[in-house]
Amino acid sequence: MKVNWKYKSIIIVGGLSVILAGCTGSMGGMEHSKMNMGGTTKTPASTNMQTTVKQTILTGKEINLTASASNQETAPGLSLPVWTFNNSVPGPQIRVKQGDTVKVNLKNQLPEPVTIHWHGVPVPNTMDGIPGVTQNAVQPGQSFTYEFKADVPGTYWYHSHQDSVNQLDRGLYGSFIVEGKNEKKVDRDYTLMLDEWISSGEGMSDMDMSGMDHSKMNMNSSNSSSNDNMMQGKSMGEDMSMYDLYTINGKSGSLVDQLQVKEGDKVRIRLINAGYLSHQIHLHGHEFQIVSTDGQPINNPGILKDNVVSIAPGERYDIEFIANNPGQWFIEDHSDNKGASGMRATIAYEGATATSDKSNASKKLPAADLVQYGQAGKTTFSLDQKFTLEYTMNLNTEMKDGGMVYTINGKTFPDTDSLNVKTGDTVKVRLVNNSKSEDHPMHLHGHFFQILSKNGKQVAGSAIFKDTLNVKPGEVYEIAFIANNPGDWMFHCHDLHHASAGMVTELKYTDYKTNFVADPTAGNKPE
Template identity: 65%
Template sequence: MLTRKTKLLIGAAFFTLVLAGCQNSTSSMKGMDHSKMNMSENTNTTKTMTSAKIETLTGKEINLTAKASNLEVEPGKILPVWTYNNSVPGPQIRVKQGETVKVNLKNELSVPVSIHWHGVPVPNAMDGIPGMTQDAVQPGKSFTYEFKADVPGTYWYHSHQDSVNQVDRGLYGSFIVEPKNDKVDKDYTLVLDEWMSSGNMGSMDMGNTKNGNMDMSNMDHSKMNMDSKSSNDNKSTDTKGTAKPKEQSSMNMAMGDDMSMYDLYTINGKTGQATDKMPVKKGDKVRIRLINAGFISHKMHLHGQEFKVTATDGQPINNPQTLKDTLISIAPGERYDIEFEANNPGQWYLEEHGNEPRINGMKTVIQYEGENSMTDKSDDSATLPIFNLANYGTPTKSAFTLDQKFDIEKTMVLNTEQKDGNTVYTINGQTYPNIPPITVKKDDTVKVTFVNQSKTEDHPMHLHGHFFQVLSKNGQPIQGSPIIKDTLNVKPGETYVVAFKADNPGDWMFHCHDLHHASMGMVTDLQYSDYKSNYKPDPKAGNKPE
């Protein structure tokens, strides 16, 4: 039996040979526009295109089908994608608080898939983690998820089978649990993501073809080395996303923190001028739900409106204050709800701020009724304050305090390290599956301290099946509203203390939601010692939980 390390080394050597062959071949792919190629699993000559609009699904039984397609992010720019119900993002699922929802997943891809309900406190058997809670759904097979949606808020769903690659290709959508008494006039959901304009998201294997089309099913993008530069570095790969020669020949195939190959940003699957506008009428109460389904943090600026941040990760903020010209930084996996009263007619941008050309794609427009021309100008390079959740809102009674006694206390030191010639992402110096789990019993109170010792990488830490309360940041107690989250971005040098109650028995993942980091080791488990699962993994299922 080959060890994981041996497999990685063999894979690296094969990858280098393939690249060398591609460079020397008379049929070199250099300069070829991959956006015009059919790299999906379709074997016919006519491209299957995704739906132009994102469907909203309601009701107690919902059907989702995983299938290959092609996404036109703007006129003439087409990317090969994997989809739920032939759209990227997949359909928005909207349910009422307290409803029991049944979702039937059918797999029409040639690889196994799953669905994880990110942030939703589902029963453990419904968490969608191959090899931990279920077997991955095989090609041609189906699986039914069923759970009660008790906690209102903004959530999302995505594949957790080989998630670094499958989410990269487009297998995700939004999941909204509506409160019993909700009063807004307009409710918009914006799913943020980033792509390679080459179309080379996810797994790619240039060494094989199927029916004349390039087979992209075996090359694990999470293992590629793109140098260890900041994701905000202006240097990037060439316009086709081709790796530099030294990167191609590197035996260290870890991603590092360079995300420059993701040169195309989208909102709801569209970029730049192709992004749908958000119509409003004067006097409307408007909610915008921001969801980051990508691997890069995005700083969003709402122009021309005073607004409030009313929820984070779907959980309400107590007595939020009014803000204006403030950036909302949204890390991978996080969600923020913002609300405003439409009292400033015109057409106003909601756009990302930064100093890179790729951010120009991540913008949309709030369009007041009757306003047909832009009254606003983009100022995406302007310096603005960044929203600070730690001192926002008003304090009120909360479940936990810093000075109380906890049943379990753990520290997670998050780091980037070199092991056996590879860059890995560690928790307390170890990589998954060698990281000891956090073991609890039902009703235990748990305190976790995050310490990010990585020099350049953020680590958005996501706990499955539970919400946690943020108690302190860098040694300072939270000053504003209690902060309840399931995904917390820990920047280099930062320390956070969080706490939660072990109130949802099962075996749960606890990992970084930069899924490149998770795929290279930054994963642990929360295990209930008094929980016994009836699930037995099938060794032939090809389960890849990260």
């Protein structure tokens, strides 16, 4: 195994001392997480060596990320071929301070081009990481430097946006945390990245991942039986049952690290959904608050207990609780899917030896409703004000040319109609989900929007600002934003199967001129 990292630690594995290297930015250095965020990883099978490495936290103003292939033990005894940033899934957490100018050097050691998109971070358009739109994809053996100022504190994440339906699915993602200047301190701060995998690894080679083309789901399947079923109305959506292994920070079941607390601690848990399915996350044994969504604070959040937090692909929720109930408890997925039992972390109080909580993951619990949560306070928009521009986006699922596509106003990308704005415009968008059975978590790059109404009812609680919003079948949302970040931006469904099959449009500033020229030989795949 090639080791090319600066910081070293001694790991005892099976009686052997293995010298491994951590990952670091060139200025700020690295800390092994004190928050048990990582898990065990497995090196490529050719080395026949098992290692245990804690996920790292990279700090400082200059960070180095290397995209490369590896194997990782995801469930006990099950190792999967993965694509990684700095040899782990998730990649290292990047933690910066509000106001920092951040420089990230990406080196590509994969056999395919890659990019990095800073999901939710309002970066300059040239740093958004969209191949063919803001940059050319970074070729194998090449490098690219991202540089931007981290102005807005919160919980974000990064992932490849090149052929993202496949590359994100292979593991090319990590968390990105901007610590606020006036942020209230907590005693424990954990990040849980949620994802789904195919446990069989069916069709996958050991390292080249060539069989893991998840853009070829049932909606675009050439398999006659799948298409026959869809044409007969038996299935009007993709078959997501292939995802049967659910993970927290790249680990499932007993490999998931415990979240250590002591009585009296104030604990923050940052939930990030890096997968393609929604998860119903339940914290056992404690009252809690949702303090932010997509990194944006919620005003005076109320106390919740025995509610689930429904987190859709691309969304983030920060929850906080006081560790006032000693024992061992779970935070877990209450979804109906068969892999949900593996998405469970134990909250272990110091000194607790016995499990005082039994999982009730099958119990139906109400989901917290953001549009009724918190208290009204400072806001940017009102529902009845006049806007410079108004748009409607009808989201739908259709059969075209023998395959399933996902449309915006009846069109698929790149033929969708863009939302054209100029700097300073106030924009209202009506999102309508006409699909019969599928959610559409819509993600707007480069901007935060305010939710104005849901199904015709005005938001009653705190003003809610997000960059990703899950629109369920039959739902209608009205959202609004200020056109304050000039560029050409993507607006798409973050179930990336839907995006790869058409559900993408662009927000274009008519007063923005780009110097970027797409290279037709770069293999740019922005969806």
